Amino acid sequence: MIPWWYTQLGEPEKQKLLEAFDQRRLTLSRSAQEVEQLFASLLEVPYAVLTNSGSSAILMALLSLGIEPGDEVIVPSLTWIATAQAPAILGAKVKLCDSTYEAPIIDVKKLESLVTHKTKAIIPVHLNGRECDLKAIRKIADPYGVKIIEDSCKALFSKSNEGYLGTLGDLGCFSLGMISLVSVGYGGLVVTRKKELYEKLKKIRDHGVQRDPEDYAHLGFNFKISDLLASLAIPQLQNNKNKIQRSIQLHERYSESIKHPDISILPIKTKAGQVPVYAEAYSERREEVIQYLQENGIQVSRYHHPMHRALYLNPEGSFPNAERFTKNSFILPSGPSQKMEDIDFVIKTLNHFDCGVTA
DSSP: OBOSBOOOOOHHHHHHHHHHHHTTOOSSOHHHHHHHHHHHHHHTOSEEEEESOHHHHHHHHHHHTTOOTTOEEEEESSSOTHHHHHHHHTTOEEEEEOBOSSSSSBOGGGTGGGOOTTEEEEOOBOGGGOOOOHHHHHHHHGGGTOEEEEEOTTOTTOEETTEETTSSSSEEEEEOBSSSSSOOBSOEEEEESOHHHHHHHHHHTBTTEETTTTEEOSOOOBOOOOHHHHHHHHHHHHTHHHHHHHHHHHHHHHHHHOOOTTOEEOOOOGGGTOOOSSEEEEOTTHHHHHHHHHHTTBOOEEOOOOGGGOGGGOOOSOOHHHHHHHHHEEEESBSTTOOHHHHHHHHHHHHTTTTTSOO
């Protein structure tokens, strides 16, 4: 079976892990600090705070802005549930916005009507490396004093003409989970250009405690990451160009080679600096295609359900584009360690769909 996601950790990661183990660096320590410095340098941002997941990164970002019960936070309906869970946990009202018709990112044209005097933050999601229209979002947010938290958990190393996605709002959040270009199992990162937010984030990661002298400075929790896991990121960050190149190459191979009229690859502007984490296919015959691929030893992953299906969020409005993408989209075998011959087999199989023969 060709897996839908494949990334491989090798000898460099093993040696860094053993080094941390031998030096008994089990808690937050030197490896984590090195990862923060590497990320800050690579993303061209002054401040980076490593944490235990991308989900925690979003929650920490909201805490640093002082989001409270009754505040409103706007998120796209089409994203992983973590983006909505974080403000909901804090008691904020989650307001959902539909995606565009063309791409699974927030529809700015529908955003302005959702902003009220209670809105404290907007979380645009740069899904699979696609740039949300931050200039337009700023024009809506700035008159109300609304903060922007970029969910870049699936957009590491993607760029716009302004800079790296995740570094252009008030805060940016990244994931180092398995479905990431840099994978440590569980891990995340918050970046910012504002020193006061950086200082708060460091305390929030450690239960909100100010150390030496000890003081309970902010509401926080234990969002720290073990140095054992952090050590795995160092060789991958040092090898980031190869990972980026491989992911773009894989996506372009799918885009250029799939010729079946009922199957297409959702576009990503790789020439403009957008880096796809995975390759998303679209077909109004999705379930037939998935069954056919599985019969040929090919694993895929369906799109997640949209957020408005989480009834505990008390969703309001309609979300036809989010529903359309959720119903018809799926992820083909991807990941920086996928063999290109396997990708070519997937393409050949898809091009034979409806031909009455297997690849």
